[in-house]
Amino acid sequence: MYEEQRSLTLSHSVHVTLQTRGCRQEKHESNLSIRNQARETSCSCDVMPVRVMSEGAGPNVQVPAHLTRIPVSLISISTDCSDRTVKGRVVHKGPLVSQASDDFIMKTVVQEEDTEPNSSSQNVSINVFLLGALAKDFSQAVNQGDVVVFSGFTVGKSPTVNKDKLHHCNLQLSGGDAFIYVSRPPPADPRSPRPAVKRSSAPSTEVSRMNKAQKYSYSRLDELKVGAVVNVFGVVIFFKQPFKSRGTDFCSSLKITDQSNQKIGCTIFCENLDNHPKIFQIGDIIRMHRVKAQLYNDSITLVNTFGFSVVMFDGVQGGAVEPRASSRSFSFDQEDRRVVEELRAWAAGQALLPPVPTMPLSAIQPNAYFDLTCQLLAKAFISSSCTLLRVWDGTRCAHPLLKVTASPNLTEGPSSFSAERESLIANVFVYDNHVEFAKQLKPGDFLRIYNLRAILGSSTLPGLTNSQSEEVNHLALHLHGGIEFGRGIRILPDDCADVQEMKRVIDTFQQDEDELNDSMLLEVWSTPPEVLGTNQSRHRRCGDDVQTETLSEVKQSDPGRVHHVRVQLRSYEPRRLHQALKLYCSKCSTMQEVPDDELLAGLFSEACRDSEPCTPPPWMLSGQVDLASPPRALSVHLSSHLLYESKATELIFIKGSTLGETCRLAAGYQNIVPVMSSGGHLTLLDLTAPFLFRGRKRYYGCKRCSEAALRDVCAEKDEQIDEKMVADALGVQLLRFVLLMKLELQDATDTLDVFLWRDAELFFGVSAEEAAANQEAQNIVCQTMNSLCPPGGSAGERPWLDVCLAAYRLDDTEEPNRTCYQICDTAVTKPSRSEPNPA
DNA sequence: GCTTAGGGTTGG
Numbered sequence: 001m002y003e004e005q006r007s008l009t010l011s012h013s014v015h016v017t018l019q020t021r022g023c024r025q026e027k028h029e030s031n032l033s034i035r036n037q038a039r040e041t042s043c044s045c046d047v048m049p050v051r052v053m054s055e056g057a058g059p060n061v062q063v064p065a066h067l068t069r070i071p072v073s074l075i076s077i078s079t080d081c082s083d084r085t086v087k088g089r090v091v092h093k094g095p096l097v098s099q100a101s102d103d104f105i106m107k108t109v110v111q112e113e114d115t116e117p118n119s120s121s122q123n124v125s126i127n128v129f130l131l132g133a134l135a136k137d138f139s140q141a142v143n144q145g146d147v148v149v150f151s152g153f154t155v156g157k158s159p160t161v162n163k164d165k166l167h168h169c170n171l172q173l174s175g176g177d178a179f180i181y182v183s184r185p186p187p188a189d190p191r192s193p194r195p196a197v198k199r200s201s202a203p204s205t206e207v208s209r210m211n212k213a214q215k216y217s218y219s220r221l222d223e224l225k226v227g228a229v230v231n232v233f234g235v236v237i238f239f240k241q242p243f244k245s246r247g248t249d250f251c252s253s254l255k256i257t258d259q260s261n262q263k264i265g266c267t268i269f270c271e272n273l274d275n276h277p278k279i280f281q282i283g284d285i286i287r288m289h290r291v292k293a294q295l296y297n298d299s300i301t302l303v304n305t306f307g308f309s310v311v312m313f314d315g316v317q318g319g320a321v322e323p324r325a326s327s328r329s330f331s332f333d334q335e336d337r338r339v340v341e342e343l344r345a346w347a348a349g350q351a352l353l354p355p356v357p358t359m360p361l362s363a364i365q366p367n368a369y370f371d372l373t374c375q376l377l378a379k380a381f382i383s384s385s386c387t388l389l390r391v392w393d394g395t396r397c398a399h400p401l402l403k404v405t406a407s408p409n410l411t412e413g414p415s416s417f418s419a420e421r422e423s424l425i426a427n428v429f430v431y432d433n434h435v436e437f438a439k440q441l442k443p444g445d446f447l448r449i450y451n452l453r454a455i456l457g458s459s460t461l462p463g464l465t466n467s468q469s470e471e472v473n474h475l476a477l478h479l480h481g482g483i484e485f486g487r488g489i490r491i492l493p494d495d496c497a498d499v500q501e502m503k504r505v506i507d508t509f510q511q512d513e514d515e516l517n518d519s520m521l522l523e524v525w526s527t528p529p530e531v532l533g534t535n536q537s538r539h540r541r542c543g544d545d546v547q548t549e550t551l552s553e554v555k556q557s558d559p560g561r562v563h564h565v566r567v568q569l570r571s572y573e574p575r576r577l578h579q580a581l582k583l584y585c586s587k588c589s590t591m592q593e594v595p596d597d598e599l600l601a602g603l604f605s606e607a608c609r610d611s612e613p614c615t616p617p618p619w620m621l622s623g624q625v626d627l628a629s630p631p632r633a634l635s636v637h638l639s640s641h642l643l644y645e646s647k648a649t650e651l652i653f654i655k656g657s658t659l660g661e662t663c664r665l666a667a668g669y670q671n672i673v674p675v676m677s678s679g680g681h682l683t684l685l686d687l688t689a690p691f692l693f694r695g696r697k698r699y700y701g702c703k704r705c706s707e708a709a710l711r712d713v714c715a716e717k718d719e720q721i722d723e724k725m726v727a728d729a730l731g732v733q734l735l736r737f738v739l740l741m742k743l744e745l746q747d748a749t750d751t752l753d754v755f756l757w758r759d760a761e762l763f764f765g766v767s768a769e770e771a772a773a774n775q776e777a778q779n780i781v782c783q784t785m786n787s788l789c790p791p792g793g794s795a796g797e798r799p800w801l802d803v804c805l806a807a808y809r810l811d812d813t814e815e816p817n818r819t820c821y822q823i824c825d826t827a828v829t830k831p832s833r834s835e836p837n838p839a
Numbered sequence: 840g841c842t843t844a845g846g847g848t849t850g851g
Contacts, residue, residue: 159840159841160840161840162840163840238846238847239846240846243844244843245842245843245844246842246843246844247841247842247843247844248840248842248843249842249843250843251843251844251845253844253845253846254846255846265844265845265846267843267844267845269842269843269844294845296844296845297845299845301844301845303844303845369849385851386851429851431850431851432851451849453849453850455850455851478850478851480849480850480851481850481851482849482850483846484846484847484848484849485846485847485848485849486846487849
């Protein structure tokens with residue numbers, strides 16, 4: 001046991017940095033840098049989106065270190081391209097096309113040169129579209145034949161793949177996050193076949209002359225001309241969640257208005273859901289670039305065209321103006337802020353409020369239609385056209401809510417909750433097309449469900465038993481099939497204001513709820529992650545050569561590998577430390593709860609009850625200790641063997657003490673073994689209780705693997721009596737304290753549930769045994785979790801972590817294909833002030 | 840390859 005622990009704490013292939021900068025900060029910084037960009041363009045090359053690097057030369061512009069290159073052949077629609085670069089030679093440079101005044105577009109083709117020799121040319125040549133000022137810049141600064149590195153791009157499906165036989169995707173660059181790095185051979189090389197670009201190390205001779213940050217001009221909704229490609233702002237007065245069209249794309253349908261009072265329908269087709277506007281509610285403000293005005297039924301509608309981008313803003317007056325973009329790169333400046341605030345002020349005076357209000361569960365009325373912001377706790381299969389979502393928002397509905405019990409094997413998430421929590425849970429039946437969407441929802445997700453209907457009575461509900469038919473006056477919620485009235489479900493980000501508000505309510509409730517979490521956890525973890533604990537997988541350690549991957553990439557990989565990820569901790573279970581402590585038997589690989597003091601106190605008082613005289617074994621010396629309050633006698637037994645070695649008091653067997661008394665005695669003696677009389681013999685207590693107390697530490701034995709009996713402990717004179725020696729003598733298989741937590745990791749691409757178990761001690765820098773016994777160790781664990789996931793904090797307040805994950809398949813006959821993940825070789829290091837922020 | 844949708848007074 002100790003050797004294993006030692007090997008854990010001495011494992012030093014550690015890979016964690018706790019970056020001190022959170023998302024929220026990052027957002028502000030990035031806004032700041034965009035503003036700086038406008039201000040500093042004349043004096044600094046650092047902020048120019050097209051930069052020239054001289055290969056192998058001095059202190060030149062460099063591609064920021066946090067960006068990693070992705071081979072062109074690996075690019076797909078689903079690739080997460082944040083922090084990715086693409087490198088290639090410019091093999092074609094198209095003309096600079098002016099779309100509108102001061103808005104340009106340009107196509108170039110780059111070819112990757114240093115890829116696998118057997119890659120086909122189709123895989124390594126890719127179309128790149130440059131939009132806005134970047135296009136103009138590129139046309140001036142870059143020549144055919146130059147090697148360029150792109151970052152801050154988005155990936156789209158190439159519509160010309162059959163014609164040009166190039167890569168099936170294209171790259172699109174526009175706005176503040178997109179950068180192009182141009183590298184040229186060092187000027188010292190006289191044999192360069194291409195015209196030498198004069199360049200010294202001084203940035204003032206930058207080849208690119210950066211224009212001012214792109215200025216977009218926006219059309220009012222009453223001045224749209226059929227056929228024109230325009231940029232617009234508007235207030236959303238109707239919207240549908242994106243739905244699958246009969247064509248290749250998802251379609252978002254919405255209607256917007258502005259100060260002109262024109263109401264304009266908009267249709268957005270995008271194959272990738274991420275590129276659709278993130279509209280949360282009516283009243284949100286939308287900014288669209290490059291939409292085309294078309295005529296339909298004598299009215300103008302707006303449809304997205306090439307280079308389309310959309311950004312949403314909350315419409316509430318006085319709130320922060322935070323862009324909610326649907327593309328990695330977008331522009332945003334003070335001018336945008338001003339327009340948003342003007343629209344907010346104007347809309348506040350209009351009757352644009354939703355016809356269907358968003359309301360908490362506490363406000364819903366029978367038969368009403370409403371939007372609900374809630375957290376998903378569990379979902380259950382009802383039928384192929386109906387799924388049950390069990391949700392709550394922390395408020396109590398004024399009407400009794402229908403209780404639904406779904407079969408645990410058809411349920412994702414806990415199949416039951418505490419009575420208190422059950423009384424707050426609303427059952428939402430979602431039908432037809434929403435069933436498909438509901439598949440991607442995970443317990444814990446924050447949702448907004450649009451156009452829900454509250455209905456009394458259960459007689460017609462699917463999947464309910466007769467015993468529930470008496471609940472005729474109970475409310476159930478229904479999300480009917482179809483997309484009319486904006487019916488649908490949306491996952492809300494954690495940092496959304498409404499979610500934050502709801503979390504505050506939920507947290508208050510959760511603090512009162514406690515012991516039941518444990519049974520929930522056991523349900524979630526029906527299989528403890530023991531597989532990794534075996535020696536055969538010990539070699540799966542991480543190495544420095546492992547590249548950082550996104551969570552979505554990790555999920556797509558086969559198990560059996562180690563991954564490096566950069567993630568935030570979205571949530572974790574259990575919230576209380578004592579529930580994370582478990583007892584683990586390394587012999588039979590089972591895990592069990594640590595019994596609580598109430599249970600133990602009962603066992604001790606039970607053990608006191610049998611007061612019939614008993615014969616101690618012959619090797620024992622017996623005596624009595626008289627207690628004053630309450631007045632009674634404890635029998636004390638010592639080993640005669642140890643007495644002979646002058647170590648008699650180093651191991652004391654005690655009979656008749658309460659749990660509290662045993663603990664107090666343990667503070668003064670090295671080893672206390674509680675015993676009891678049973679059938680005229682002295683025996684150990686049931687192994688649910690600790691068989692040994694040493695100071696504040698308690699040691700437990702495995703009921704399954706122990707053959708416990710009272711036997712003498714034979715220690716040599718200078719030998720220390722420890723728990724291992726006592727356990728060996730008594731035939732007890734020692735259980736080891738372990739920490740077991742389930743962490744929900746998150747990055748831009750996905751979320752992933754992982755266990756923290758095998759290397760939990762390394763992670764916290766604390767042994768589980770210490771955490772079970774001493775407050776300081778407990779504080780370290782709690783403080784660590786609080787710093788990684790501040791209670792009530794938004795995503796922006798959570799640090800980014802570099803974590804090593806082992807993916808493995810469960811050796812479980814019930815779920816043979818379930819892949820599990822565990823954090824390994826990862827230690828949390830305290831953020832140091834001197835640590836520089838990455839660029 | 841250049842479409843797809845184009846809100847509409849609401850079930851289980």
